[in-house]
């Protein structure tokens with residue numbers, strides 16, 4: 210037990226008219242939408258790294274937060290776990306996510322780091338016997354320590370590749386032990402700072418081989434969760450190999466892993482790649498690799514990955530619309546890969562950030578479900594492509610250029626342009642959000 214959140218009661222659903230600061234106005238976990246409870250649709254997860262391990266630094270200054278668990282050693286790590294599970298209880302969070310480096314102190318050797326992780330995983334397991342919070346996913350931090358500065362799986366030094374492989378094995382073991390529903394790989398350093406010292410072809414071969422070993426190990430230990438890759442175009446590298454969903458899909462196809470690995474799509478990473486969040490979700494769904502989301506937002510002026518809590522429900526609604534169209538989450542969920550602003554010092558700020566984010570997501574999902582149930586967009590979309598239902602249109606897809614050219618002349622084909630109706634569709638969406 211800590212007294213970090215002392216005086217903050219569990220947050221409950223009170224409805225849109227509540228004037229309590231800490232209350233859910235939209236997130237009623239038991240509300241049934243499209244045949245499923247909101248909690249089961251949204252599958253919220255608290256991210257250990259931003260909420261409990263991040264000290265509040267930015268590129269120009271260090272720690273701003275004071276947390277009772279900010280020191281080295283296993284006792285501090287256990288105090289941090291106590292604080293984390295206290296927040297999970299306040300939020301009634303169904304899931305959490307962690308990296309090894311968030312939860313255990315770094316050891317003097319790899320073996321000591323692994324033992325530290327196993328000790329804290331045992332501590333988590335004890336807490337999870339009485340908590341209703343489950344593990345959405347685990348992952349390895351292969352980017353913070355200086356040993357990974359030139360990459361992990363893609364490092365020019367084979368000893369770093371080995372260290373990364375051992376680290377991922379220990380994190381997959383930890384995730385499996387805790388009943389995690391997914392295992393995530395985010396290659397923050399899997400890219401380059403300068404092409405002048407980089408062998409692109411060799412590095413991507415290493416990454417493909419590494420991922421193949423991860424998949425083989427999953428099957429070896431009987432882990433039934435989903436392996437997920439999280440795309441991001443750059444930051445901290447100048448160029449990251451897992452640039453976006455399309456790039457990851459090409460990579461998976463190249464190594465024959467497209468049926469083994471899916472994607473964890475982050476809002477802020479999608480924007481950095483020059484896409485919308487809903488584009489990345491829709492594309493992953495169309496390719497059969499949609500897995501999970503990291504929910505956050507970037508500041509639209511600063512242009513970098515600021516990992517803020519979402520606060521714009523019309524934007525979030527379009528993302529959940531694509532998730533619902535895709536059939537919703539299977540093993541995935543909504544992980545708040547989001548951090549406080551560095552001036553938000555108080556424990557209540559951490560609670561309020563999650564409450565606000567959960568409410569924005571719930572409100573967006575409710576709007577998305579209403580749009581889908583109305584069916585307006587889907588009817589217009591179907592109408593727009595209706596010409597392809599004709600037998601001669603379908604036959605064209607298995608035909609050849611010369612036959613098609615002959616038919617254009619014999620049938621006197623003369624395409625008639627039609628409105629794309631964008632403004633009418635935008636107006637239609639605004640009726641629901």
Ligand SMILES: [Mn+2]
Pocket residue numbers: 439475503546
């Ligand atoms: Mn993320």
